[in-house]
Amino acid sequence: MQDTRFNSRALLGIALRRGGQAGAVALLVGTLSFFMMRWLPGDFAYRIAAGRYGYDLVSAEAAEAVRRELGLDAPWYTALADWWLQLLRFDLGESLVTGHRIIDEVAHQLGHTLSLAFAAIALSVVIALPLGIAAGLRPRGWADRLGEGAAIALRAFPPFLLGLLLVIAAANLSDAIPAAGHGEAGNLLLPALTLALGLAAASSRVARESVARVVASDYYAFALTKGLSPRLALWRHGVRNAALPVIAYLGVQLAFVIEGVVILETLFAWPGIGHALVHAVFWRDVPMIQGTCLMLGLCFVLLNAAVDLACLLLDPRRRRGT
């Protein structure tokens, strides 16, 4: 058998590189979002008051009370320095609107967001791989052309519109698929499917390219020549080789996932980080924005690290560090 142990140097490399990235991301994302919110027009105290008390009770008195309570007149550099110091203590502060500890809120939301992201990625692999393999085995065949057309159409749809169409279809065609909400089995299906269709559109094409390349390769020809059936040749020599670019491409697509999560969570009333971020922006809830952006940034790093590890697991050449 091959040596299946991870090369410790390769593992350490991933850990150090991604760990360093995580630290830099935390500092950069938090600070950047701080300044972006400061540069936005409009009075902070009024926005926070509108978030807290709703449009019926937001008034100048409420806004001034918020300003006094939160010390919003303090100069920006003290607010930023406070946040940095808090971050050093792994403390994200409290939401200006709800008054809850951000770490608690984000921890709660993170579970929802991750389950949505993982479900979407898994679903996209389930959709993309068979389509990509079918297309790659016979380039320019009908499956390839059909897949290409569908991929272009699905990728061209913004997730928001695709989600809305799926919701309408689900609500009208079937009582069994919940249209929105969470907490009930099945609520995950539509938002995950929306995201997965967009992801699968791209990754099915990557899978197609990669399968086409494998099928055209010398080692694949040799496998067939030595007497393996096409099915067995694909399973033993094709799938793993073809999977690497697909998995690696998932890393590239994470930006699409994060962006999609922010939009779709609002559409489907999914209580994740993206949903919280949209609200926090409306309400100028700066610590909440910093906390959620930081978490999304860290997710990005973490998922990239997971992609690295998956590639390491699949590719024995990398494992041996050669």
Added chain:
Amino acid sequence: MGRSLFMPGRRRWLAAGLASSGLAAWPRWLQAGPSVRALRVVGPWEITGLDPSRAGYLFSRHGVSETLLDIAEDGNPTPALATHWEVSADQRHWRFHLRPQARFHDGSPVTPQAVAAALQFARRKPGGMGLVPLEAIDAGTDVVDVRLAADFAALPAVLAHSSAQILAPASYSTGGSVRRVIGSGPYQLTGIEPPQRFSLARSPHWDGPRPAIAAVDYLAVGRGESRALLAESGQADIVYGLDPASWQRLKRHARLQVHSVPLPRTIYLKLNAGHRWLAELPLRQAISLAIDRAGIAHAILRDPQAAASQLLPPALAQWHDADLPAMGQDIAVARQLLAAAGWQPAADGIRVRQGAKGGERLALTLRTFPDRPELPIIAAAVQEQLRQVGIAVEVLLGNASDVPAAHRQGTLELALGARGYGIYADPMVTLLQDFGPEGGDWGAMNWGNQTVPAALAALQGPLRERDRHALRRTVTRTLHEELPVIPIAWNLLAAAVHPALRGFTLDPLERSYRLERLLWGEA
């Protein structure tokens, strides 16, 4: 062959198992009959905090927390935590007798001390309690005494507002912020996940009749389309806050019950009456005459009844004056008024006139916000209707708080908003905030009128009903003629309800969902 497709047997079984378990788990709630599961309520309102001044209305609507008084649909106070009350002749001293069996959800009795403490906490936060000219709140044995330093006739309405709800002493931290919502109503909180969700169960400490519905789940869903689809797909039992288009569509739904009730809420143009042009009454009248209220009501709100003929809707029977001439569109008169004021159309149709500083173009900004989804659409309609008489309007779509902020800065010209005159059961509280001597963030701006503030002040004192009526008429008529704000439409509260739910009614004051009256029947 043991191996079909490209899958070895083990993996194939794994995949099949995953797929089937997913399918079995997913429609599980469909298998349970409606009467054994929790009632699912969906609305647009998010839980922005536990404090009564923030999302307290959600907890009072769901029967979690109570106020000292309740308000009947006719606007009169009715017993809640107080069974009865006495008022001194000068109306400055109110004595409230508490319900003796009332218990908070932690089992502790609702004591006069707890009530007085909760009201004191409410005074320090936004809400009506801050308006009350309070001298003292004293806790006696079984009674709470409220003493006023000045006349304030709207005290019952303020005490009945959700921001003055009474929570158990254990709810508050030492600083007065609310850590847990421990109310005294028929339902108690069993779980809460801000900002979207909470669940309720019948309180064992409730001293009234036992509600038929054992458990309730509330879910906040921000998008109107999503809410309507939840009702349609049967995923929610009661859906509040239907947008006009969805309301129209669901009314044609074969099985759903769709309820609606006029709400004491008015969509209106707030304007800066101190603005160099808007200070002139003819321009305000021309704007009012240019607006096609019937068209907006029909095409945008999908309800012909929604066109406002005056500021306060008929639901506020004490204030609405059916004898006033209805506001309506008359473009010819609007153009005459503008021409008489010296505004002449230029080549692009927008009017100009020679002012003190040379030629002026009749162009105004209009601020609005998307919290109520119909507002930006109505703003676009108003923009076009005003253009037709020669007034250019630039719509600024922003945050709700931009309106009070621009009011305070003095930069506001026009704003389109929706004002709830039933926020407090007595519209006088809102009218005092909006049309007092200084105007208000959501009401008059630089108006300078003395009649309305004087009438509102006089209404605070002890009066005969006939005099009250006359003063209210003065307020309504002056607002109608002087146009410190220009009413456009009245709002509707609409809800879609599961076909098997019995006993559903809508509260036009939006104080309560009356969950304790509901029961499951045959669909």
